[in-house]
Amino acid sequence: MEKIWGILDGAGSIGSGFGTEAVLLSLLLAFVLGQFLAWIYYFTHNGLSYSKSFVQSLILITILVAMIMGIIGNNIITAFGLMGALAIIRFRNVVKDTRDIVFIFASLIIGMASGTKNYDIAVMGTIFFGAVTFYMYFTDFGKHQPHNGFLRFNLTGHMGAKHPVPEVLKKFCGNFTLISAQDSGFGNPVVEYAYQLMIKNAKKNEKMLEELQSIEGVENVSLTMQEQLLEV
Numbered sequence: 001m002e003k004i005w006g007i008l009d010g011a012g013s014i015g016s017g018f019g020t021e022a023v024l025l026s027l028l029l030a031f032v033l034g035q036f037l038a039w040i041y042y043f044t045h046n047g048l049s050y051s052k053s054f055v056q057s058l059i060l061i062t063i064l065v066a067m068i069m070g071i072i073g074n075n076i077i078t079a080f081g082l083m084g085a086l087a088i089i090r091f092r093n094v095v096k097d098t099r100d101i102v103f104i105f106a107s108l109i110i111g112m113a114s115g116t117k118n119y120d121i122a123v124m125g126t127i128f129f130g131a132v133t134f135y136m137y138f139t140d141f142g143k144h145q146p147h148n149g150f151l152r153f154n155l156t157g158h159m160g161a162k163h164p165v166p167e168v169l170k171k172f173c174g175n176f177t178l179i180s181a182q183d184s185g186f187g188n189p190v191v192e193y194a195y196q197l198m199i200k201n202a203k204k205n206e207k208m209l210e211e212l213q214s215i216e217g218v219e220n221v222s223l224t225m226q227e228q229l230l231e232v
Contacts, residue, residue, distance in 0.1 A: 030114040034062030065111025149197035156217035
């Protein structure tokens with residue numbers, strides 16, 4: 001432990017030489033913090049496009065960046081050589097969620113801090129980043145969905161003033177807006193309706209669909225939540 005604390009006390013200078021102990025400590029810290037970052041992502045992820053390989057990549061990127069920073073040191077020629085080698089690599093996977101980009105960026109920074117022996121920044125920065133991430137996750141910070149559902153259905157004939165469909169929507173939705181009512185044409189009496197909905201409780205969506213389908217003349221009812229539309 002005294003040796004480890006001695007390394008930590010003398011850390012923070014990129015130009016200082018890397019011994020075996022410093023290299024092992026940098027890689028071990030990069031692995032631990034990278035795994036901590038991956039657990040944060042895993043626990044707070046609530047989208048649809050979850051990927052096990054992405055979570056594993058967060059750990060591996062942290063370790064690789066730590067290795068790269070140890071190789072570069074103060075050598076500008078080595079830095080340009082690595083830049084040229086990395087430029088050859090082509091990443092063709094599209095990152096759909098900007099939050100995923102943030103975690104990739106965090107993984108790079110943690111790896112850079114570990115690889116340059118800025119251990120205090122790596123540890124405290126990761127802990128602070130995790131605390132802020134959990135705060136936003138548990139408080140659901142930034143959530144604002146005035147219309148979080150998209151409803152479509154076919155109805156035989158146009159909807160009258162006292163039609164039961166609006167009554168069902170009032171029962172399950174805080175607000176709803178008619179987007180379109182389109183005739184099928186060619187003498188067909190079927191009209192296709194489209195609504196934007198602010199749903200009170202998403203757990204009651206099935207009940208709402210059942211009541212809509214039980215109304216005479218209503219057919220082909222479909223509901224798409226906004227979260228699903230964003231990730232398709």
